[in-house]
Amino acid sequence: MLTIQIANCSGRLCGRQFLATAFRRSYHIQPFSTSRVVQQPPPKDPAQKAEEEARKRQRKSEWKRKQGGQTFLDHVIITVRGGKGGDGCAAFHREKFVPYGPPSGANGGRGGDVYILPTPHLTTLSSVPKKVIADAGKNGQGSWLNGKNAPPFVIRVPLGTIVRELPIDDPRRAKDEWAAEEESLEGLSSEDRRVKMREKRWLHYPGAGDQNVARDFFLDAEATHYKLERERRIARRRRALEEPIRLDLDKEEIIERPVDAPLGIKQKEPLGHLVAAGGTGGYGNTHFLTKENRSPKFATRGNEGERITLELELKLLADIGLVGMPNAGKSTLLRALTGGRAKTEVAGYAFTTLNPVVGIVRVAEDGTWEGSISGSEVHDETWLEEQEEAKRMQEGELAYALTRNQQAMDDEYLLKMGKGHHFDIYETFRFTIADNPGLISEASEDRGLGHSFLRSLERSPALVYVVDLSAPAPWEGLRVLREELEKYQPGMSTRARLVIANKADLLAGEGSETVVIEARNKLRQLEDFVQQEMILPDGRPLAVVPTSAKYSQNLDRAVALMQGYVKEAREAQ
Ligand SMILES: Nc1nc2c(ncn2[C@@H]2O[C@H](COP(=O)(O)OP(=O)(O)OP(=O)(O)O)[C@@H](O)[C@H]2O)c(=O)[nH]1
Numbered sequence: 001m002l003t004i005q006i007a008n009c010s011g012r013l014c015g016r017q018f019l020a021t022a023f024r025r026s027y028h029i030q031p032f033s034t035s036r037v038v039q040q041p042p043p044k045d046p047a048q049k050a051e052e053e054a055r056k057r058q059r060k061s062e063w064k065r066k067q068g069g070q071t072f073l074d075h076v077i078i079t080v081r082g083g084k085g086g087d088g089c090a091a092f093h094r095e096k097f098v099p100y101g102p103p104s105g106a107n108g109g110r111g112g113d114v115y116i117l118p119t120p121h122l123t124t125l126s127s128v129p130k131k132v133i134a135d136a137g138k139n140g141q142g143s144w145l146n147g148k149n150a151p152p153f154v155i156r157v158p159l160g161t162i163v164r165e166l167p168i169d170d171p172r173r174a175k176d177e178w179a180a181e182e183e184s185l186e187g188l189s190s191e192d193r194r195v196k197m198r199e200k201r202w203l204h205y206p207g208a209g210d211q212n213v214a215r216d217f218f219l220d221a222e223a224t225h226y227k228l229e230r231e232r233r234i235a236r237r238r239r240a241l242e243e244p245i246r247l248d249l250d251k252e253e254i255i256e257r258p259v260d261a262p263l264g265i266k267q268k269e270p271l272g273h274l275v276a277a278g279g280t281g282g283y284g285n286t287h288f289l290t291k292e293n294r295s296p297k298f299a300t301r302g303n304e305g306e307r308i309t310l311e312l313e314l315k316l317l318a319d320i321g322l323v324g325m326p327n328a329g330k331s332t333l334l335r336a337l338t339g340g341r342a343k344t345e346v347a348g349y350a351f352t353t354l355n356p357v358v359g360i361v362r363v364a365e366d367g368t369w370e371g372s373i374s375g376s377e378v379h380d381e382t383w384l385e386e387q388e389e390a391k392r393m394q395e396g397e398l399a400y401a402l403t404r405n406q407q408a409m410d411d412e413y414l415l416k417m418g419k420g421h422h423f424d425i426y427e428t429f430r431f432t433i434a435d436n437p438g439l440i441s442e443a444s445e446d447r448g449l450g451h452s453f454l455r456s457l458e459r460s461p462a463l464v465y466v467v468d469l470s471a472p473a474p475w476e477g478l479r480v481l482r483e484e485l486e487k488y489q490p491g492m493s494t495r496a497r498l499v500i501a502n503k504a505d506l507l508a509g510e511g512s513e514t515v516v517i518e519a520r521n522k523l524r525q526l527e528d529f530v531q532q533e534m535i536l537p538d539g540r541p542l543a544v545v546p547t548s549a550k551y552s553q554n555l556d557r558a559v560a561l562m563q564g565y566v567k568e569a570r571e572a573q
């Protein structure tokens with residue numbers, strides 16, 4: 001068969017291609033196609049696909065960890081600078097038959113302000129930029145056109161962040177704009193200094209510079225400018241000394257939208273707290289117009305924005321902290337307890353979780369908790385759940401699905417679930433619980449993910465150990481966890497109250513009698529170990545609860561115990 005290969009050329013056909021196409025058409029020749037020659041690879045079987053997917057995810061998470069970008073950061077120092085104001089403009093109005101028009105140079109726009117906004121979905125400070133400079137305002141123009149103000153810059157930080165301004169004498173604090181200028185002028189003669197400072201503050205109409213600086217009118221304006229600047233500097237210093245910034249960002253900022261707001265009009269977004277104001281724009285030459293001087297030929301440049309150095313510290317405020325070896329099922333447990341609301345990755349390899357994640361457990365009067373009724377029964381690995389969801393979506397199953405809130409409002413749902421399950425009404429208690437990265441032996445020597453993330457649990461009143469009951473000797477793991485907690489902070493392990501022996505479902509095997517007896521023995525062995533070695537300061541041993549987080553089994557007891565610890569801790573406060 002005769003085939004003609006055509007070079008792939010986008011756009012119009014070149015001469016040779018045109019001839020080839022005409023030739024092909026007249027002889028009914030099919031174009032050369034690679035798809036007929038290259039064989040498609042055979043479809044992969046699901047097990048192989050799953051394995052590949054898991055490997056891909058693990059590589060990605062390891063890469064993230066090595067990049068250091070996603071590792072948990074709970075303390076940073078950032079320097080923040082408001083945007084510079086736009087320069088004023090020195091211009092005169094020109095028009096036909098008006099050869100000497102009035103001054104028309106307008107003012108510059110304000111530089112961007114910098115705000116700090118607590119954002120619920122963030123869990124670490126690693127995404128906070130270390131150096132923030134907001135945009136500068138636009139310069140003013142002739143024809144009385146003022147420059148545009150710059151947009152604000154919003155630094156997003158997780159809820160629970162404490163913001164402190166570094167004190168004025170702290171060497172880590174960045175210099176303010178005046179100190180920075182003084183440093184750059186060091187070693188210059190006083191005349192050179194004056195020239196440089198003037199250049200930084202003034203703009204002259206083309207060719208009028210020398211003439212301006214020799215005139216009293218300009219020198220008066222300059223003196224006023226310096227006076228205002230000095231006042232601004234004193235005010236700024238006083239504020240930093242008397243009212244340094246200190247924010248405890250533990251509440252989300254919500255802007256109430258009016259119900260009858262017109263459609264299509266942009267609604268206000270929450271900005272957060274102002275930490276550094278942008279510089280004001282410079283004055284155009286119209287500003288200097290007086291009866292005595294009808295044609296001022298100078299304008300001022302925009303002011304620098306405020307410079308400030310902030311110390312951010314993240315204090316996760318979880319009532320309960322989960323501590324366990326990698327893969328014990330901590331993330332699965334958090335997802336099960338929050339009915340899948342807490343977005344934390346679950347996967348079958350070590351160190352899936354890189355940052356602590358906090359979820360909320362809502363408990364009703366009758367002891368039931370939200371996750372037990374509104375979430376799904378099985379909490380599988382994240383990628384499997386995503387696949388399942390995508391499949392259901394494709395099949396159109398979710399087209400008419402009710403959202404969680406719609407469900408709660410649905411009478412049928414209430415009837416089915418019975419009283420006490422409308423959580424917006426019957427919720428009587430709630431507590432927060434933090435999932436953490438895995439802790440391994442010698443974490444204090446920086447093995448695995450180290451143990452610095454335990455800092456986020458320093459303020460948690462109760463800790464819960466999670467061990468894998470299907471492991472050969474779960475009690476060994478418990479010993480390691482306790483040692484690592486002690487190495488991090490002596491006395492920390494005394495806050496541990498409960499041992500969750502997870503993955504109990506794996507011990508059931510096919511359910512034969514011998515397997516069940518073996519499982520019971522193992523659990524008893526664990527309980528014995530805890531009774532002998534893990535004693536609370538008041539002499540009682542820690543409680544042991546076998547569970548299956550994946551299949552939501554026996555979690556009621558765990559929730560009830562946790563609730564008790566949190567209540568106790570709150571009462572003791
Ligand atoms: N059979 C069974 N498997 C479970 C259970 N809980 C968790 N798993 C599985 O155990 C593996 C690890 O679960 P994760 O929840 O990611 O464990 P983790 O403790 O958060 O692990 P790291 O984040 O790496 O410290 C996953 O494959 C889960 O599906 C359980 O109760 N039963």
Ligand SMILES: [Mg+2]
Nearest residue numbers: 330331352353
């Ligand atoms: Mg995890």
